[in-house]
Amino acid sequence: xxxxxxxxxxxxxxxxxxxxxxxxxxxxxxxxxxxxxxxxxxxxxxxxxxxxxxxxxxxxxxxxxxxxxxxxxxxxxxxxxxxxxxxxxxxxxxxxxxxxxxxxxxxxxxxxxxxxxxxxxxxxxxxx
Amino acid sequence: xxxxxxxxxxxxxxxxxxxxxxxxxxxxxxxxxxxxxxxxxxxxxxxxxxxxxxxxxxxxxxxxxxxxxxxxxxxxxxxxxxxxxxxxxxxxxxxxxxxxxxxxxxxxxxxxxxxxxxxxxxxxxxxxxxxxxxxxxxxxxxx
Numbered sequence: 001x002x003x004x005x006x007x008x009x010x011x012x013x014x015x016x017x018x019x020x021x022x023x024x025x026x027x028x029x030x031x032x033x034x035x036x037x038x039x040x041x042x043x044x045x046x047x048x049x050x051x052x053x054x055x056x057x058x059x060x061x062x063x064x065x066x067x068x069x070x071x072x073x074x075x076x077x078x079x080x081x082x083x084x085x086x087x088x089x090x091x092x093x094x095x096x097x098x099x100x101x102x103x104x105x106x107x108x109x110x111x112x113x114x115x116x117x118x119x120x121x122x123x124x125x126x127x128x
Numbered sequence: 129x130x131x132x133x134x135x136x137x138x139x140x141x142x143x144x145x146x147x148x149x150x151x152x153x154x155x156x157x158x159x160x161x162x163x164x165x166x167x168x169x170x171x172x173x174x175x176x177x178x179x180x181x182x183x184x185x186x187x188x189x190x191x192x193x194x195x196x197x198x199x200x201x202x203x204x205x206x207x208x209x210x211x212x213x214x215x216x217x218x219x220x221x222x223x224x225x226x227x228x229x230x231x232x233x234x235x236x237x238x239x240x241x242x243x244x245x246x247x248x249x250x251x252x253x254x255x256x257x258x259x260x261x262x263x264x265x266x267x268x269x270x271x
Contacts (some may be wrong), residue, residue: 034179035147036187066174069179070244075235081235098172105247106240107229 008013013045021046021124023048024058025118043075047082056088057125061118063094068102080112089113093121132144137163140201145186145194153200154178160204166267174209174265180241181213181261187213189215208250210264219257 016027033039050056079092091113103109115121138158143149155267161171185198196216203210228239245252245263252263
């Protein structure tokens, strides 16, 4: 896979964002996405980035994430709606089985495009 | 506090909406659960349920009033772990919470905490006006 990565760092950000061939790949700094204040910060940053992009293709990679709360699910739903509204798409990848169960219980696995790996998700965007 | 026979771990905490306080409580409970040999999946279930219950208490119960507390009481044995989460709000009717899995609600960003608690805990019920949640995880039922 040809990867031209451009790191964009926000001060105190709880996410790492990398541009891969026009896809905004998002990874989390923390293993637990539970704390409401952190989730609000993540949400604000993602929304700002998506609103600044035309046809935003967003990949949120959960590698290393151990816990996820319903507030984090709410942020994903908001990001998904916004990306779609702006002519783009959100895909999720690398979700541990324990966390995947949270998506299954809430039936959000039907709302989101979930891939096993980031590479598969990138292929799904047609940019692998 | 652990009893002399170490057959029960009981305690309580009054929390403000500060992430370090919640994190400290979670670490305390996680250590007790590990001591009583709860599986990683069981610990995941309880950590998530406590987080959701406490956050619901702060957000919906106390309406993010910084002067109010959420109290957590726990009793953990080798067989079961019971948690009481009590906020200072007016309570609510848990039956009035819309089903977030319905097609018409699936894109609403909130309202999944209670559903996750009910899915992951063996029992969950509200007392009084609805500001007091009691939830129990039974090892034999779910491990």
